[in-house]
Amino acid sequence: MSESEQFCTLFIGEYRCAVSVLSVLEVLSCQRLTPIPLAPTTVAGLLNLRGQILTVLDLRASLLDPGHQVSESPMILVLERDGQPLAFLVDAIGDVIRPSGDELLPPPETIPARLRRLTVAVINQGDLITLVLDAERVAQAGCAA
Template identity: 40%
Template sequence: MTATTLRSAAAQYCTFWAGGLCFGIAVEGVQEVLRYQSMTPVRRAPAAVHGLINLRGQIVTALDLRCLLGLPARDDSALPMNVIVRSRGEVVSLLVDDIGDVIDTAGLDLEPAPSNLPSTVQEVVTGVLSFPETILLVLDADRAVDVTTVPDPSGGTP
């Protein structure tokens, strides 16, 4: 193991896509994945907060991962999927483009994030895992859901 590689902390990752990038969160941090859920808008919330969903009686904030990472907006005709994650004792929904598989990464080394990624993505990625068909960006859910660091040029949802 070299100074630039780290042993992958998790053995399995739940994978998903946002803005053409493949992300993964350790399965221990994912509660469930769901198809699109209707949302209640939150007035004056940051742009990344798309609304609240009712998850079997629990109110969950839905955050658009594309917006959080400064990626181009999703086409209005494409409905997002929900990755329900646990972060800092809370349950949060990350709105993503598509859900992938749960993949086993046992024995793979976590490499540093490439410098050509947008800085907003680099800030929330703990490293990458290389596969023949894609590069998996390992997402730190705690950093990703931090809406206080997201620039909000729109001034929030009216």
């Protein structure tokens, strides 16, 4: 991870997370999704992204405990994996940050197990801790759920 790498921050419940901006295709305000009856709860629904149908995975359902407070106006984050877009529902999208090299640390043991699987690093900026998620693992977690 180079020093100049930029991260897009996002919020899932009380967690402040980030993904590499290079993996982000786009960010959409939440649109009407078509629910898929009988699909796992981690599937938020189907999205029409300019003629392409995307399955939107609800990261909050796969990462947080049931019964957590969800945002009224969630955002859709579209990441790229193997050239294919993958859409995720998150509570909010924050700034793009550019951490310095000494702010990037390996993930500590204290992160809840479900999140730790997806976390490749943390960014420690003063009192702000940001979990750096790996898009690939996030996608796998969503699909496997």
